[in-house]
Amino acid sequence: MGPLLALVPGEPAGIGPELCVRLVQTPRQDCRLVAFADPVVLQAAAQALGLPLNLLDSGASAAAPGDLPLVAVPNAVPSRFGLPDPRNAAAVIGALTRAADGCLAGHFAGMVTGPVHKAVINEGGIAYTGTTELLARHAGCEVVMMLANPIVRVALVTTHLPLRAVPDAITEHVLRHAVNTTMAALRRDFGIASPRLCVLGLNPHAGEDGHLGREELDLIIPVLDALRAQGHILIGPLPADTAFLPGKLAGFDAVLAMYHDQGLPVLKYSGFEQAVNLTLGLPYPRVAVDHGTALALAGKGLADPSSLLAAVRSCAAMAARRGA
Template sequence: MRPVRLALVPGEPAGVGPELCVRLAQQPRDHALTVFADARTLQAAAQVLQQPLQLLPFDRSRPAAADAPGTLSLVEIPLPAPPSFGTPDPRNAAAVVRALHAAAAGCLGGTFDGLVTGPVHKAAINEGGIAYTGTTELLARQAGCDVVMMLANDIVRVALVTTHLPLRAVADAITPQALADTLRITHAALCRDFGLADPVIAVLGLNPHAGEAGHLGREELDVIEPALDRLRAQGMRLVGPLPADTAFLPGKLRDFDAVVAMYHDQGLPVLKYSGFEQAVNLTLGLPYPRVAVDHGTALDLAGSGRADPSSLFAAARTCAAIARLRQSV
């Protein structure tokens, strides 16, 4: 098989994303990386880190090959305002979004086999006049498909039924259709992207103690359990609904290939506590693999050279592994 081609987007140019991309460029790798970014910003980050960086214009006609350490293929996305470390500039919002769209379009068109993304600054994009809820939602709209957010490390994989909602809106968003869609997309991704023939998925309840037989809420009885029964009848191996406070015990996690949580802060604190630095954010359901870092822009660290690149390294490794698995099918 040829080496896979990955598109790389640093994210917010005033954050740590450019520095992390420069550090990633120094690593030996068995895949080709093309960064969609402003060249001056990357060179400024390389200067801060005192690391070599050679940017080579991307040439689609050139056969995919693993890059030498210290080099990155580049699709230039110029920034209208030179970034200042730690201070996002809304004038650059359109360029940040353009880089994401261009890289994703390359994946949809088959030029690239996967997408790796750094952290964006949502407030700066919105202040730049672009309505923006998140990269996951942007990529789903562009591809025209339903997606699921999953965060994963070496200990646990957690997929979410709802993502960035106020807590008071969560219960209304847990519908039979939303739960079924999440579980189907998660099951398919575990089979296709992780090579699991018959995955076991743990499903958390919404309420404390998974509703305590209806005494602490009826969502488990009225919504979650019937949806799980229908999917079990179709052959899925689903365990639950489980009380969230005990589902993540190590002895139980060994029996599960993934956990589906009802809302953001039900599952993600456990995952981040168990291994934040190596965690990655996957968008399941896209026609291509997309893996992102599991942290924000870290504006307070930008320009210091102290940002931990572990999550971006893990994201690139994970994306390349998924891309190779899809390539082999």
């Protein structure tokens, strides 16, 4: 039957609901899904696509195309395609936290999430920087963001920060945690017995022996040397402009970038449609799509479901490796 996963479509006015409708048109062998959403929104998405949708009790089993067990999380006001309403922000966050509660309680083996609209959630009076940060606070743990596609995996030391704030944010604790969490996930969630991690430098040319910045000499290299002494296989710090060459990528299992736009443009260029966003360090697997709400496409049947399909496959495989 496969592990039981929580599925959260995200922003009700975006493409998330219709992607979920497309997802359940093909019965799965690798996992079982329970959605946390407004049933009216899902039915509207199915109608717009002209596809069957049979919403079931959350404890029921999907047996036919279009079957989807559901935990109903009603919106405050009706939702319209392409027109997000801040009054529904609480329902969007509520679906995420209720699914996370189920994961922490052991009812679900993992969570798959669709795209949310940060600005609309904040306009609704809820301080929100991202689902990664939300789930970390909810679980009371530190996490690492990783994006992955079939070509490369990129984990991040820092995430959504202004560029001028990045150097001060990279402390010994932060860098050690990022390396240790990424290596643990490569072993546990990806099944790599002896993972090899490439660590990028912060500065151009990885500092060029201190001529272009001292962060590599003063912090990054000492931390990596100490972690190598503990048995980690770490390559670097390498210059970011050459680390992603195919010949070098073949020599490691993931890349640890110092900041968001250092590693993610390469990943998205190499395979955006198949990319997924993983939260490493949670007590359960969480995988998200690597795209936004695409409000202009909502309800038109034009949205590509590839990232959601990849997210479900990835989460199911991670949950299975954890023995769920």
